[in-house]
Every structure is written in structure tokens, then in C-alpha cells.
Amino acid sequence: EPLSKSKYIGTYLYALFLMCRPSNFPIVALFHVLGVHQAVQLWKTSVATSTSSSLALSCPSLKSVLLDPSIMMVLISLLLVT
Numbered sequence: 144e145p146l147s148k149s150k151y152i153g154t155y156l157y158a159l160f161l162m163c164r165p166s167n168f169p170i171v172a173l174f175h176v177l178g179v180h181q182a183v184q185l186w187k188t189s190v191a192t193s194t195s196s197s198l199a200l201s202c203p204s205l206k207s208v209l210l211d212p213s214i215m216m217v218l219i220s221l222l223l224v225t
Contacts, residue, residue: 159223167225175218179208 183205
């Protein structure tokens with residue numbers, strides 16, 4: 144059964160945006176980037192201590208992780224709830 148339009152979040156995005164505080168956006172974005180940076184650094188540290196060379200090749204960069212759709216959704220969600 145396809146989702147009805149009333150169940151889709153897109154119709155409520157404008158109302159959600161009106162309820163948030165745009166002055167918080169830079170700080171929320173900064174903490175989000177710092178958190179992702181910490182996760183990438185932890186990943187690189189764990190790969191460096193591992194003996195598997197295949198893991199070393201799959202180590203992501205900060206930019207690629209930040210542009211991942213799931214990480215972008217986390218940022219958008221954080222901006223909407225602040």
C-alpha cells in the first residue's frame with residue numbers, strides 16, 4: 144500500500160522549519176561535523192591497529208562520510224529539532 148500524502152513528512156517540513164531556531168544552525172552543524180570527525184578518527188585508529196589490509200583500503204574520508212545520505216539526514220533532523 145503506497146504511503147498517503149498525509150503520512151509523508153515532506154508536507155510538514157515548512158511547519159517544522161518555522162518552529163526551529165535558525166540561530167542555532169551554525170552551532171548544531173559544527174557539533175555534527177565534530178562528531179563525524181571523531182567517528183572517522185576512531186575508525187582510522189581501529190584500522191591502523193588491525194592487521195587486515197582490506198580494512199585499511201576501505202577507510203572513509205571525512206568529506207565522503209559527511210556527504211553520505213544517512214549522515215545528511217541526521218544533520219537535517221538535528222536542525223529541525225533544535
